[in-house]
Amino acid sequence: SSHLVMPEDGYEWKKYGQKFIKNIQKIRSYFRCRHKLCGAKKKVEWHPSDPGGDLRVVYEGAHQHGSPASSSSAAAETGGAASNRYELGAQYFGGGAGARSQ
């Protein structure tokens, strides 16, 4: 019943894995952009006991396509299709409560 409410960024993602990261004691879900030529990825991690209290979304890479399906462009990209910066220092977001980083 308890379905995790992750912040909708407007893009369409396909979940391809989920693991419990022992290092930080949190569950991490792996998503990939559904667009064919898009290598953008997304990782969502939360504390097993406080999903909404410690939610964390990590975006990796830039989308090779334009506007998302929805209108809300919450996911501010750096450069868009022009620059393809696949770096470790991706964008970290916090869902509502634990919003911080960058």
Next chain:
DNA sequence: AGCCTTTGACCAGCG
């Protein structure tokens, strides 16, 4: 019937 989520297994990098 099709799409997406789920869960375990498999694989790779590092100590």
Next chain:
DNA sequence: TCGCTGGTCAAAGGC
């Protein structure tokens, strides 16, 4: 070299 942790794949189930 082995073991551990983290990342991805793939098949099954659910909606």
